[in-house]
Amino acid sequence: MIIELLTSVGIPELAAKFIFAGAVGFLAINFIAVYAGVVSVIERKVAAKMQSRVGPNRVGPGGWLQWLADGIKLMLKEDIHPHGADHFLFNMAPFLIVCGVAGAFAVLPWGPAHAIAADLNVGILYFISITSLVVVGILMAGWSSNNKWALIGGMRAAAQIVSYEIPVAMGLLPAIMIVGSLQVSALTESQGFMPWDWTAFDNPFALLGFLVFLTGSVAESNRAPFDLPEAESELVAGFFTEYSGFRFACFTLGEFAATWAIGAITTAVYLGGGQLPPSMAGMIPLSIGLFVLKTMSVVFLLMWFRWTLPRFRIDQMMDFSWKYLLPLSLVAFFGQAIYILISWDSPAMQTIVSHLLALAVLGVIFLFAGRVAYNIKIQLIPINTLSTEIGPLERAGKIAPPPAVVEEVETAEEGA
Amino acid sequence: MGKLRTELMTINMGPQHPSTHGVIRFIIDTDGEVIHRCEPDVGYLHRSIEKITEHLSWQGIVPFTDRVDYLCAMNSNWAYVMAVEKMIAVEVPRRAEFIRVMVGELNRISSHMIAIGTTDMDMGAFTPFIQLLREREYINDLLEMVSGARLTYNYLSIGGVNYDIPRNWLFKVEEFLNHFDPAMEQMNRLCTYNRIFINRMANLAPISKELAFDYNLVGPNLRGSGVKSDVRRDQPYSVYSELDFEIPVGEGFGGEVGDCYDRFMVRILEVRESIKILRQCIKMMPEGPIQAKVKNTIKPPEGHFYSRSETPRGDTGYFIESSGGTSPYRLKIRSGSFTGISITPAISKGILIADLVAVIGSLDIVAPELDR
């Protein structure tokens, strides 16, 4: 649309395409920078809430500008190269990681199904492959740092990301089979506003695929409980042990940007994207708002995982991928195929299954919420209350008044 | 294709590594991530307390015992003053004994909080650690009420305690216990019973009974191997013989008897027993004096004395040799961390780097106590 506008005022088509690509890239990179900053503050606030702390509260109103201070500080820091490091690879690694994550933003939707920078007809395939670029960056960072901890971290990351690539891709297959397309816009468009219209709750196998995909994505983005490559208590800081200043900021940027990418693709493929009810069709701001809300819910879920669960061990992590997630994703894949065969010409069955499934999931969420409420109640048992102060206890007769203090002032005066 | 030439990689874990709990260095030879040899290198926190004490008066040593193990300074105080009281044969008043038991058990809880919390943190779960630190803050408040300090208390004196407890202190303790009991259970649900956590800890580096005896493990580490041994029961000191409490031992809660999870669980169960002891003490606390009459200049008889007491790190031995003077001729502190870390080379062959972190955490090693 914009390209057509530009060519109509006399700009050559190739130049117009470059202008458009440049503008979109500029917007995407700026969005990543701002989003990563803001979400880092959100994550710290969420973590603080979970741990009965206050969290960042100094810079700006309520500490919400902390990310600006952090960013400026990191940019002003000295860029340290360790002795004996491979300079070329060491310099390149962080940017390669950012490239890998930023590249994924080309196929992410932004609300309405067609609001995608480049609506490729193999969008999902592109997403899966471009995010794999990250592993090259991590391996380069680990190898070039000339640090044994970093090397171990890099090796762990390579093993981890390569293994989880498969369940992630397989986890998306049920959705692709239901819709019959690899195009992100088509995948979104086939869903509706209500939960039972979402692909995730279409049938049990789609739900299984959704869970496998989400779990695998957490592992692929190196977040807890799969944060082995950067396990701070084992490997100091993993593959970015030796990085400082802006290059360090790039790693953080990439990590936080990956949360958005995961959230957005999950929302678009499985959780109904920015689809509105038919009566409100065409209200673009509302659609964008809904999409951002769903994406941030997924991001919040990732934070929740991170601050609750302990870390896997390397062999258990590999076991989890090859022995559990991969068979499960195969079950989802074949199950989905069989389900499609059975329910091909009975829309009634499809409706009943999806409604029941959505209701069941809602029920589980309610039970979980009850559990959370119980936990919060325990936290609220009071301590250091007024009832254990000396005054009220004395008045209630529970402790005896103190023995009378002998007045020594008079004797002192007499002596004088 | 010819055979690849491979060699072991030597890594220095520490002295400034996030999970060595202080300043300890492990020299590990690894094949990939599998440890072939692990050798602890200690002494970074050696402050020669044993040498310093040879120039101090008997009362002047008490603040130094705070620094021997700062996570349970009350118990360290207690271990030392008990040794001196044994030498000069002083009868400690009953109220002072109960106060000592109470502050000792409170400090045991707070020390186990750190042990449990740091193990959780080494396993990658950060939240339980912070939550347990918050509970520990309440204990610090309570101990501050009696002693005026939050970490190194210098509260116990030879022949009693330095100050009487505030009048509302017992109510405060009870209020804390009412809050803490369910909070601890909640913490267990959050991390202790977590499947990932159990998989990490269970069947890892099991220590058999014989091996534990051979390396003289003490306290929770020994009880984790299934040995029912507790100085509070074997040689009852203070008023422990009147109190009703169990000695938890490792029963293979997650897998084998004596693995890391057993040692971890024993600490969790001990916290429950400490709560039980505290509740009894609140009911039984007598009135009376808090300090026996002790001369200002203590001159114990000539001879050597070995006194054992149960601190959170286990059976801590204070060996004192006196030449009849105003300061010890030789004072030796045999601490639980010292034997705990000496066993690591024997049990860490063939485990992963991530497991070594769990082993150190489960042995509850405190560097200052180890090096003294």
Next chain:
Amino acid sequence: MSLDTNAILERLKAQAPALRLELQSGAGDLAIKAEPHDLAELMKLCKSDPELKFECLASQTASHYPKTETTGEHFKLYYHLLSHSLKHQLVVVIEALGSAPEVDSVVSVWNAANWLERETWDLLGVSFKGHPDLRRIMNPEDWEGHPLRKDYVIPTQYQDIDNKPSEIAESFKLS
């Protein structure tokens, strides 16, 4: 059944009449005094005897006695044994003569002795025959002297680090 020190001494004498053991009584703990060359055999017996069963070496330490008019320079070594199964304990005292004595190591009996003997060697300079790895443990490898000896002079310099006592410290010094 737990035994007291007297009963343990009886038992030891009955089992190994060749050992020269005597009861050392005083104001402190009761102890069994043994000769240095009997040490290894005595310890093996203490561990293996079914009525003693000392599975643990609870503590091992020494103290230094410099040369006086009446006695020569000597060290007293203390071994604290502990039995978890029979709930009794024992103190064994050894007197080793000389300024750098050498006694038998008991690492072959209890592994716990490994680090304890290293510590005694590091801090007091008593060396142990047959110890697998007798190195310094608390002090740096290149440290000179053994700090817990009574005649130890605190060095004023270590690897270009000035360690002279400050004026304030001097003013507080006990006379």
